[in-house]
Amino acid sequence: MTATLTPRPPATRRAERGGFLRTLHAEWTKFRTVRGWVLAMAGALLVTIVVGLLGTAAPAPGGRGADSASYPEGPGGEAVNDSFYFVHKTLTGEGTLTVPLRSLAGVVDAGTGKTAQGAQPWAKAGIIVKESLTQGSPYAAVMATGGHGVRMQYDYTHDTAGPSGQVSQESPRWLRLVRSGDSLTGSTSTDGSHWTKVGSAQLPGLARTVRAGLFATSPEAKQDTAAGTGFSPAVATGTFDRPVLTGGWSQGAWSGTQVGGDAGTSGSYTNTTKGGFTQTDGGGFTVTGAGDIAPVVGGPVMGVGFSVENFLVGTFAGLIVVIAVGTVFITGEYRRGLLRTTVAATPPRGRVLGAKALVAGGVACAIGLVAAAITIPIGEHSARGRGFHVFPVTSATDVRVMVGTGLLCVAAAVLALGVGALLRRSGAAVALVIASIVLPFLLATSGVLPPGASEWLLRVTPAAGFAIQQTLPRYAQVLSVYEPSTGYYPLAPWAGLAVLCGYAALAFGLAVVRLRGRDV
C-alpha cells in the first residue's frame, strides 16, 4: 500500500499505464494478505471438486461391471446407439441392392399387458450397407420411417429427407442403395421404374468387403401425458418383397443378426415380440427389430449415465464462495473505511474497480479452470469404474467446458463485485447475486414449471450462463425430452455465457458510474 501512496508522477501516457499496474499490484496485495479470503478461495476450489465427485459417487444400479460402461462410438467419436435387426450378406467391391418395401408396422407396449399397433415416427426399415457387425462401424442406409417419409442416413449423425408419405400395401416404396467406391447413393421410387435420388454419402476409407442387406428397428415410443413424458418399448416390422442384387455379393443364404445384442439405451423389445426375420415363399423378407441407429442424446433415452456437466455440479458450491469473496472485496473496504485510502491513492475510480475486477476475476478464473480440469477426468474415471455410461465428448468440447467454467466464475465474481459496489452492503449483495444465479436454475430444472417458463428463465436470468457447461447434443431425428430438466438449455453455450457476462458488465458499468458520482 505504501507504494501506491507516493505522489503520482506527471500524467504522461506511460505513467498512466504504470499507474494501473500499481493499482493492480495494490489490489492484489490487499487480496493476498487477507487470510480469510485466500482460505475461502482455496475452499471454493475444494468444494467444487468434492461436491462434484460426491454428487456423482453413487454405485450403479444393478451393480453392473466396468465392461458395460461405455456407449459405442461412431466414426466421429460421438456416442451412438447402434441396435437393429440386420438380414445381411457380404458385398465385395461395387454393388446395388433394390427392394420394394410393402409395409412398415409396429407394436408398442402400452403397459399392463396391453399393446398398441402402429409404427413410431422414427421407426425405420430399409437397406443398409455397414462396414461390419460391430456397433459404431460406418454405415449408410436408405429407409422408410414411420412418420418422416423416406430418409437417407449415414454415420449416425447425418440425415437427409426424401419424399414424404407413409408406406402401405397400396403404396409401397422401392428403395435402392448403390455402392461405388467410397460413395453410396440412395434412391426411392413409388412404382419401381421412376426413381428419385434421396441422397448420397461419402464414407472415406470404407472397407472393400462390407455387410449389406435389410434392416428394421424402432426407438421406444415417446408418450406425453399430463404427468410427464414416458417411454415404452416398441418394435418395428418391415415387410419386403424379393431383393434384387447386382455386383459382388456373396453366394449362400441370408443371415440374421441383432446388431449390438440388445436394443440399446434408446430402444427395447416388448414382452411379446423379439427381433428376427422370416423369408417368404416369393423370396421376400419380414424383418422385426427394436433399437435405433442414431446418436445418443440426453434425457431418458440416454440410459443410466453421466454427462460431463454432471461432474461439475460442485460449481454451484464454488460459485457461492466466489460470490461472497467477490462482494466482500469491495464492501469490506466500505465497512472499514479503507476505500477512502484507496481512492486517495488512486483517484480514478474506474481504475480501482477495474483492478479489483481483474484480481477477483483472475483468482475466480483459476479456481473454475483448475477445479474443472481436476474434477472431470477423476469423475469420468471413477464413474466408468463403477459401471456408468459416460457421455463421450470431443476434446474441443472438454476444453470449452473447462474454460467456460473458469469464465463462469469470472463473470460471477465481477457481477458480485459490481453489485457489492452498488449496494455497499455485503449481506444484501451476496444474497442477491447467489439467488439470481442459483434460484432460476433450481426453479427451471426442478420440473415445477412447464418447459416454456423454464426455458424463459434460463434465457433471461444470470443462470443462463450454465449453458456453457452443457455437452449433450440434440438431433431432430432422435426423439427425447429436450428440456432444462434433462440438461438442455435454451441458449447455445457461448450465448448463455454472454447473458451472464452481460449482467456482470452491466453491474460493473453501473458501479463505475455510481462510484464516480458519489462520495466514498
Next chain:
Amino acid sequence: MSVLSGARLTSTANGAWRGDFGRALRAEWTKLRTAGEMGRLLLLAVGLTVAVGGGTAKAVKCPDAGCGQDAVKLALTGVTVGQAVIAVFAVLAVSGEYGTGMIHTTLTAVPNRITVLTTKATVLTTVILASGTAAVLASLLVGRSILPGNGFTEAHGYAPLSLADGPTLRAAVGSVLYLVLIALLGLGVATAVREAATAIGIVLGLLYLFPVVTQVVNDPEWQRHLQQISPMTAGLAVQATVHLHELPIGPWAGLGVLAAWAAAALLVGSLLLHRRDA
C-alpha cells in the same frame, strides 16, 4: 440503550431476570425496527413470495383431470424465493451489529449472551410469524384467483384453495413455520460466523446446494436420503397436499429436519457467542 444500562445497575442477581428479559426484548425489537432496511427487506420478502407464487400459478396449466399437479404447493412456490430474503433479514439482525460494532454496546447492556440470543430469536420469530403469515395468505389468495383459470377446476378435481381444507391448512401453517425456522437457521449461522457475507453464503448454500446435487445423483436410494436431510427439500415437504406417499419424508417430519438444522445452528452459534470475545 442508556435506559437499559441504567436499569442494570440497580437490578439484583435474583428476581430481576424477568424485567431484564423484557427490557432486552424491547431493546432488540427497537434495534430491528429502526435499522434502516429491515422494513423494506420484509416487504421485499412478502412481495417476492407472492409474485413468484402468482407467476408460477399463472404458468402451470392443468389441461385435464389427473394432471397430477399440487395446486397448494404451486401457489406457495414463492416461499423458495422469499426464504432467501428472510435468511438475509435474519443474518443482518446479528451481522449488522458486528458490522457496526453495535454488538459491544449490546453485550455491555445485556452481559448474559444467551439472553441476547434468546431475545433476538424471540423477536425474529414474532416478526417472521407475522410477515410469513401475510406472505402465505396472500400467495394462497392469489393462487385461488389465478389457478381456476388454468384448468384447476372442480371438473379436474381441484376445489378452490381454502384453509378449511385440512392439508391446505397444514401447508399454510407449515410454510409460515418453515420461514420462521429459516430465520432461526440464519440467526444461528450468523451468530457463529459473524460476517454477513459468509453467513448468507452458508445459509443459501445449505438451502440450495442439496437440491442441485440431488439432480445429478443417479441412485434413487441416495437421492431419497439426500432429500431427507436437505433442509429445503425436507422442510418444504410440509407444503405437499397430493401424492403424500411418494414424498421422501413426511410433511411434519420434514419440517422437523429443518428444525434440527436450525437448532444445531443456534446451538453452535450460542456456544461460540458464549465462549469468545465479541
